[in-house]
Amino acid sequence: MSRKDIVVLGAGMVGTSAALHLVQRGHSVLLLDREPPGRETSYGNAGIIQREAVEPYAFPRAWRSLLSAALQSGNDVRYHICALPALVPRLAAYWNNSSPKHYVQIANDYASLIAHSVTEHAHLIREAGASDLVAEEGYLAAYRTPEALSLAVKRAERIELEHGVRHQLLDTDALGRAEPGLIRPMAGAVHWLDPWRVRDPGELVNRYARLFERRGGQFLREGVVAAKPTANGWSVKTDSGEVQANHVVVALGPWASRLIQPLGYHLPLFVKRGYHRHYSEGSALSMPLFDAESGFVLAPTAQGMRLTTGVEFANFESPPTPVQLLKAESAARQIVKLSRPVESLPWYGWRPCTVDMKPVIGRAPKHKCLWFNFGHGHQGFTLGPASGRLLADLIDGQQPYLDPKPFAPDRF
Numbered sequence: 444m445s446r447k448d449i450v451v452l453g454a455g456m457v458g459t460s461a462a463l464h465l466v467q468r469g470h471s472v473l474l475l476d477r478e479p480p481g482r483e484t485s486y487g488n489a490g491i492i493q494r495e496a497v498e499p500y501a502f503p504r505a506w507r508s509l510l511s512a513a514l515q516s517g518n519d520v521r522y523h524i525c526a527l528p529a530l531v532p533r534l535a536a537y538w539n540n541s542s543p544k545h546y547v548q549i550a551n552d553y554a555s556l557i558a559h560s561v562t563e564h565a566h567l568i569r570e571a572g573a574s575d576l577v578a579e580e581g582y583l584a585a586y587r588t589p590e591a592l593s594l595a596v597k598r599a600e601r602i603e604l605e606h607g608v609r610h611q612l613l614d615t616d617a618l619g620r621a622e623p624g625l626i627r628p629m630a631g632a633v634h635w636l637d638p639w640r641v642r643d644p645g646e647l648v649n650r651y652a653r654l655f656e657r658r659g660g661q662f663l664r665e666g667v668v669a670a671k672p673t674a675n676g677w678s679v680k681t682d683s684g685e686v687q688a689n690h691v692v693v694a695l696g697p698w699a700s701r702l703i704q705p706l707g708y709h710l711p712l713f714v715k716r717g718y719h720r721h722y723s724e725g726s727a728l729s730m731p732l733f734d735a736e737s738g739f740v741l742a743p744t745a746q747g748m749r750l751t752t753g754v755e756f757a758n759f760e761s762p763p764t765p766v767q768l769l770k771a772e773s774a775a776r777q778i779v780k781l782s783r784p785v786e787s788l789p790w791y792g793w794r795p796c797t798v799d800m801k802p803v804i805g806r807a808p809k810h811k812c813l814w815f816n817f818g819h820g821h822q823g824f825t826l827g828p829a830s831g832r833l834l835a836d837l838i839d840g841q842q843p844y845l846d847p848k849p850f851a852p853d854r855f
Contacts, residue, residue, distance in 0.1 A: 447473040449838070450679050450688040452667050452702065453817075454478070455485040456644075456827035458694030459651045461816050463567065464828075464835040465692075466660040473686060474655065475679070477666035481648025484696050485824055487719050487792040489731055489740040489751050490644040491582050493825045494561045494637040495608045497554035499800035500821060501541035502534070518770045519738035519753035526758045533713040536798035549800055552849035554606055556802075556829050559845070561639060563828035573650040578640045582731040582742075585618065585632040591736050592630045599633045609636040624726030627778045632732075640730055643745040644824055667695070670702060672810055690812040690838060697759075697793035699817040707809055710855055711798040712818060716755040718768040720789040721747035724782035734778065739771035747785050750775055754794075763791045796820045804830050804850040805837055814838060815852045 451462040454476035462474040474480075503509055512520040522530075540549060568577055586592035599610040611634040613621060618632045641647050652662055665681035672678075676689040693699055697714045721744065731742035738753040752767040768789050775781060797803060797818040807813035816834050819826050833850070836843040848854075 446687045446689075447471050447661075448688065449473070449690040449692060450475060450677070450686055451692040451694055452476075452670070452679070453694035453696060453698075454480040454648070454652060454662065455483055455694070455696055456481065456648050456651075456824045457485075457696065457816055457819060457830055458692070459648050459655065460567065460827035460831035461692055461694055461834050462660055462831075463651055463655040463658070464831040465838065466655055466658045468835055468839060472655075472660045473688070474652070474660060474662045475665050475667055475681065475686070476662075477664065477682075479649070479664065480652035480662065481645040484792045484794065485648045485827075486645035487717065487751070487790055488644055488821075488824045489742045489749065490641040490744055491731055491742070491825070492561055492564050492639040492641065493822060494557065494639075495602065495610070495635040496822055496825065497557050497602060497606045497608065498550045499553045501546055501800070502538045504541060517738060518767055518774065520756075521754070521764075521767050522756040523758065523761055523764070526756050526761070529758075530713060530756055533711055533798055536711055537800075540799045545799075553801055555845050555849070556826055556833070557822070558606070559829040559832075560825045561637065563832055564639065567651055567654070567828050568647075571650040571654040573647055576641050576643055576647050576650070578642070578730070580640055580730050581634055581636045581638050582640060582733065583613070583618070583622070583632040583634055584733045584735050586630045587734070587736050589630045592632075595633050595735065599635075610634060611636060622728055622732065624728055624780075625778055626726060626780060629778065640742070642743065646745070667702065669705065670813075671706075672813075676812060690814060692814045692816055692834065692838075694816040696795040696817055696819075696823060699795060699815070703807075703815070706807075706813070708807065708852075710803065710818075710852070713796050713798070714759070715794040715796055715820075716757050716791055717752050717794060718755075718763070718765050718789045718791045719749050719751040720768060720772070721749050721785040722781045722783070723747045723785050726779035726781075728779065734774065737771065737774040738767070739775060741775055741779065748779075748781065750781075759793075763789070765789045765791065794820055795823070799854075802826065802830060802850055803852050804833055805847055805852050808853040
């Protein structure tokens with residue numbers, strides 16, 4: 444194989460988008476992944492480009508929420524005891540960064556990237572011929588109790604005022620008219636108007652990858668074993684050989700630590716596990732519905748009605764324990780009719796997270812021509828194109844289209 448200018452490791456939404464931005468700027472780019480594009484973490488989300496997600500998920504601080512998480516009595520958080528010793532230092536830093544003292548600035552930084560999520564996707568969706576996958580209709584954050592709805596509305600009003608993200612309040616009757624498939628009245632919902640729904644998240648990544656290849660990029664299905672600097676750039680060891688390149692972009696999401704630790708990088712990263720399952724029949728929903736008080740999302744997708752769960756903390760090697768999915772299914776059946784599952788076993792995957800809730804985007808501090816693009820938490824699908832554009836600006840030495848400092852790897 445001929446030497447490439449840039450090798451991008453990881454073909455999820457983040458890596459594929461970065462590779463596409465780079466090839467469109469004239470670079471010779473090779474995209475590597477052990478799986479086809481969009482078949483790992485990027486496949487398993489609810490399929491929402493979350494323009495409203497201007498505030499990242501903070502560590503809960505209310506004592507009731509903490510007690511619920513500790514006792515695993517709710518459905519939003521679950522943990523394996525064996526995973527906690529390694530996680531405690533990360534979770535302590537996450538807790539500290541979630542304090543008002545730090546969180547306000549973190550959220551402002553995060554919002555600067557989220558602000559470009561829909562517009563950057565829009566360019567690629569048009570060029571990739573993927574508009575058939577997308578509905579510009581937003582999603583519903585629904586609430587079962589008036590008290591929770593009231594708090595959500597106040598937050599939505601503040602976010603619209605501060606960030607210009609539009610919302611509409613639906614009371615019980617309006618929500619019932621909007622979603623007649625609901626079999627139980629709910630207190631109401633916040634209809635976030637600016638997010639976009641994607642009916643097949645994995646296929647959208649695949650369409651971006653096909654556009655990447657049409658623009659002259661090359662995708663190779665190979666597992667990445669290691670990367671090491673050479674006199675002339677980088678050598679990437681794969682399952683079947685080695686690839687030479689001038690630059691390497693690490694966009695391996697949850698698996699980034701395994702590649703960069705041998706190079707001397709011990710960033711404060713951790714992973715969260717999540718599950719989903721599809722149901723082929725039952726009550727139809729017109730758009731994704733987040734049952735905020737029960738900790739799950741129901742989203743109409745090409746594969747069926749997708750039910751997604753909250754967060755599970757577990758070791759990579761731990762077998763799946765889909766307790767949250769069973770709880771979510773029981774709660775979902777209270778509001779919609781669900782048929783039997785499509786899959787014999789639920790899907791599960793990993794979300795790559797940082798202790799300050801912001802992705803890592805930029806040049807690696809210790810090595811020339813090594814670039815990081817990972818740690819997007821729950822929003823890799825949303826932020827892939829925006830992150831890819833920022834990384835391409837940095838690699839090309841251009842004026843970045845937004846301030847890259849909040850996301851720089853050397854901030855740790």
